Amino acid sequence: MVGQGKLLEVQDLQKNYGKQDNVTKALNGVSFDILPGEFLGIMGPSGSGKTTLLNCIATIIKPTSGRVLLNGKNISAFDSKDLAEYRGSRIGYLFQDFALLDNLTGEENILLPLSIHGMDFAKARAKLDDLSSFFEITDILNKFPSQMSGGQKQRVAAARSLITDPDIVLADEPTGALDTRSARILMNKLEGINHESGRTILMVSHDPNATSFCSRILFIQDGVIFHELRRKHDESRANYYDRILQLMAQLGGGSANVL
Numbered sequence: 433m434v435g436q437g438k439l440l441e442v443q444d445l446q447k448n449y450g451k452q453d454n455v456t457k458a459l460n461g462v463s464f465d466i467l468p469g470e471f472l473g474i475m476g477p478s479g480s481g482k483t484t485l486l487n488c489i490a491t492i493i494k495p496t497s498g499r500v501l502l503n504g505k506n507i508s509a510f511d512s513k514d515l516a517e518y519r520g521s522r523i524g525y526l527f528q529d530f531a532l533l534d535n536l537t538g539e540e541n542i543l544l545p546l547s548i549h550g551m552d553f554a555k556a557r558a559k560l561d562d563l564s565s566f567f568e569i570t571d572i573l574n575k576f577p578s579q580m581s582g583g584q585k586q587r588v589a590a591a592r593s594l595i596t597d598p599d600i601v602l603a604d605e606p607t608g609a610l611d612t613r614s615a616r617i618l619m620n621k622l623e624g625i626n627h628e629s630g631r632t633i634l635m636v637s638h639d640p641n642a643t644s645f646c647s648r649i650l651f652i653q654d655g656v657i658f659h660e661l662r663r664k665h666d667e668s669r670a671n672y673y674d675r676i677l678q679l680m681a682q683l684g685g686g687s688a689n690v691l
């Protein structure tokens with residue numbers, strides 16, 4: 433049966449920007465699957481197609497060709513109702529720059545996806561309490577984003593991405609705007625969400641510190657996936673991190689900073 437056991441299937445995805453004599457092939461035939469409960473990382477240098485890939489999956493942009501299936505269903509064949517449901521509650525999105533609304537409090541930002549799609553107040557409250565406690569943001573829920581640190585903003589954004597119980601969280605460089613300590617706290621939390629609730633996460637990043645929390649990493653360059661690294665059973669994060677650095681050094685001709 434098509435799609436059995438796979439949460440997300442990306443099949444031969446191509447995305448061209450521009451026209452005729454000035455085409456950028458941002459994605460040039462990308463295919464991979466994500467199993468339920470995976471924490472998948474996508475690494476690649478600037479301009480390799482990471483955000484384009486995530487945005488095709490999120491239906492923010494339309495691929496030139498290829499398909500994305502969620503639970504065996506082709507998302508580009510969704511009618512407007514299914515598409516609204518997919519965007520609003522089947523996927524959660526975590527952005528590098530948080531994308532919180534400045535004129536809403538932390539609590540209002542977190543509840544926003546539910547208020548748009550209609551919510552059961554008691555259930556929403558219980559979910560908000562759980563997520564706030566998990567992300568240690570209970571005492572800043574009444575603050576506005578301008579009154580929060582970068583790390584707090586991103587943990588509020590992470591809670592917002594999970595409030596609808598999405599099938600998958602799409603994270604685009606979620607540690608990109610954070611200092612080392614805040615980045616580590618956030619990644620520990622995302623790992624916790626993945627391990628404890630089995631939440632599936634797809635994260636793009638060029639930071640090996642961040643991707644060393646992933647169970648599997650795909651490497652992309654010039655719109656093509658060309659390598660895969662898996663964290664071994666019981667492998668320490670430090671060891672996995674070293675293997676990522678080694679691979680980056682090999683791939684980048686000796687520099688670990690190229691990705």
Ligand SMILES: Nc1ncnc2c1ncn2[C@@H]1O[C@H](COP(=O)(O)OP(=O)(O)OP(=O)(O)O)[C@@H](O)[C@H]1O
Nearest residue numbers: 449450456458476477478479480481482483484485
């Ligand atoms: N709207 C657009 N119009 C034209 N070209 C674009 C557009 N968006 C992205 N590109 C090009 O597509 C390629 C892939 O871009 P993309 O943003 O997906 O890369 P990325 O890996 O996310 O990069 P970064 O790590 O710098 O964010 C790049 O060459 C980029 O210049």
